[in-house]
Amino acid sequence: MPLYQLVLALRRVPPTSLRQTIRPLLLSLRAIEQKYQEHLPGLLLDPNAAMERETEPEETAMWYAWHHGKPPVRHFPDPDNVDEEKWKRLWMRDMERRE
Numbered sequence: 001m002p003l004y005q006l007v008l009a010l011r012r013v014p015p016t017s018l019r020q021t022i023r024p025l026l027l028s029l030r031a032i033e034q035k036y037q038e039h040l041p042g043l044l045l046d047p048n049a050a051m052e053r054e055t056e057p058e059e060t061a062m063w064y065a066w067h068h069g070k071p072p073v074r075h076f077p078d079p080d081n082v083d084e085e086k087w088k089r090l091w092m093r094d095m096e097r098r099e
Contacts, residue, residue: 027099036096044088066091 010018027035040062075090076082 032096032099036092036099040095041088041092044092062095065095 013021040059043059043062044066069091071079071082071087072090073079076087
């Protein structure tokens, strides 16, 4: 669905029922911080252990984004010489900011 159609559909919903519908989907700031400071970095530290257990849909999306993401050229001009730890920190910071 194109974004403009989503916006039009959301405008048809009364604000109070929309708020009640969306609230369970949103995380608190504390929960977001915990997710990006503790949970997801732990998965990146030990990917084999993370892959052995059943993953949540959000974790699966994180793995997809991590494996298909490319380090920004402004931070890593040489694509063959990428500092993995620095790339992980930058990537996690950007993901947390988007959330």
